[in-house]
Amino acid sequence: MVFSWRKRKPRNGDKKVHNMELEIPRHFICPIALDLMKDPVTLSSGITYDRESIEKWLEDGNFTCPVTNQVLRSFDQIPNHSLRKMIQDWCVENRSHGIERIPTPRIPVSSAEVSEILFSITDSRRRLDRCGCLDSVHKIKKWGLESERNRRCVVANGAAGVIAAAFDAFAGDSFEKNAHAHLLEEMLCVMYWMFPLAQEAQIYLGSQASLRCMVWFLKSKDISVKQNSITVLKELLCCDQQYGEHLAAIDGVNRILFKFIKNPISPSITKASLMVIFHTVSSSNEKTKAEFVEMGLVSLLLESIIESEKSYCERALGVIDKLLETKQGREFATDNALSMPVLVKKILRISELATEYSVSAIWKLSKYEERVLMEALQVGAFQKLLLLIQVGCSDETKEKATELLKLLNPYRPGLECIDSLDFKDIKRSF
Incomplete structure (x- = not known):
């Protein structure tokens, strides 16, 4: 076995590069x-x-x-x-x-050490000992920064549930006075690398005290605090959408989420906010959907996805599709000249998921008002839907596409007008 390297500047002044083993x-x-x-x-x-x-x-x-x-x-x-x-x-x-000295490795954390620290956090939680709990959380944070192996060991010993329980306890104890703000911020920072969340952690983080605390952090001036909070909320709702309804019940949260989309702070916060909104409107009542519609979310998303990348488009189209389940949402979309051109354009252009959301949204709009069918024909919806059925899609999407073709067919004579370039060299992207 040999080790190869290149010696760039020989001491004898020779400018040639020598390959040595x-x-x-x-x-x-x-x-x-x-x-x-x-x-x-x-x-x-x-x-x-x-x-x-x-x-x-x-x-x-x-x-x-x-x-x-x-x-x-x-x-x-x-x-x-x-x-x-x-x-x-x-x-x-x-x-x-050219050989570099190998640094002295850090000794990996053991399960016994993790269990001892978690016991300390549980004890501090019961006594509401903020300082003691903060010291233990800092220890876990330090271990996590040292190696991936340490993080796996911490998670495997049930740290997420223990820390989530402490988060819930301190969030519900005079949080309005900001007494435990720093501790709670550090807990969110640590839980950032403990996904997917265990069932026990979900229950504690889904409590009203925990949710209100994370919403409060969304107002922080610190971007990292905002990001940790919105990411934990996203993971929580991805695990169980029922928490979306609980989140939507908190005053002001919808307005905060909307601002993250309208005035982007960072790509990660924007995408996480879209996912939180998606799960919120998927599980909550009509009132929450109507509130987002009244804010102008439908129009905002239609404009933003024109030239957006795949993951953003998928999330945005999913939210639009959910908002069109309401009468207000369909009215706003129908009045927006971008609605049909954008939705039709995204069929077969982004991903299978984006296509399903686009077809579903067009289906909901087409059943709402007759002039929508004419607009759909003029931007090439009939050909796109035919092509979609040919290349294949899910049964539900195929059923909606077939129904749309039947609705569109009577209006075809004299109205159909498409850009042939839209179908040039089309390939299935998924």
């Missing part, structure tokens, strides 16, 4: 990765591997030593400090050849 001692090489070990650990079989490689081996469901093939008596990984020191010394000795 340096042999790595065999016992410095991981038997799995066949590369220099950065964090050597020894298994119960007595064989040493690089920690990252052997952990992946074990996580894939293997119970044997890769070299000896014997069943492991335990999965303990003992750090081989002597070998690691030898590897570091070898790197230093060959520094002139």
Whole structure:
């Protein structure tokens, strides 16, 4: 096994670049990765591997030593400090050849350590000990920043449920006085990498106290706080839409979400806000949908998706489709000259999901007013729907497309006018 590098500036002043090879001692090489070990650990079989490689081996469901093939008596990984020191010394000795010293690895967190900290958080929650809870949350945050392996260990030991329970408790305790604001911000920051949320965490984060707290954070001047809060809300509603109705009941939240779409702060906040709105209007009553319509959300989304990328279009079309279930939504869309051209244009142009939302929206509008059918014909809806049925779609979308074709057919003579370029070299994008 050799290690290759390029020596750019020889000491003798020669300006030529020399390609050289340096042999790595065999016992410095991981038997799995066949590369220099950065964090050597020894298994119960007595064989040493690089920690990252052997952990992946074990996580894939293997119970044997890769070299000896014997069943492991335990999965303990003992750090081989002597070998690691030898590897570091070898790197230093060959520094002139371009070898960089391998930093001393951090010892990964153990399940016992995580359990101890989680017990401390639970105890602090019961006593409403803000300082004690904050210290524990900072410890978990530090572990998470150190490695992906630490984050997996923290999540596997049920941290999301414990932290969510503490979040609910402190959010409901005099939150109006901002007494626990910093602690609650740190909890949201930590939960940001604990998705998907466990059932226990969903219950605590879906409480009225927790939801009101996260809505309060959406008004923060700190963009990172806004982002953590809207992301947790999005994940919560993606897990269970019933929380959308609870969220919509909080005064002012719809206006805040609308502002995030109208005045974008960051792409991630905008997309997360669209998903929250989608789940909110999917689960809430007509009043909530009407409120978004009155704000002008239908027109705003129609304008924004003209040249938007895939994920934004899908989310926006989904929201439009839900808002068109209301009479107010259909009225606003019918009065907007962009409605039919944009919806027809998105069929077969973005994704299967975007196509389904577009057809559904056109179907709802076409059943509402006759002149919508004429507009649809003039922008090529008949040909697009025929093509859609030919290339294939879901049964529900096919049923709506077929019904639309029947509605459009009587108005075809003398009205149909399409741009043939719209169908030039069309390919199914999904």
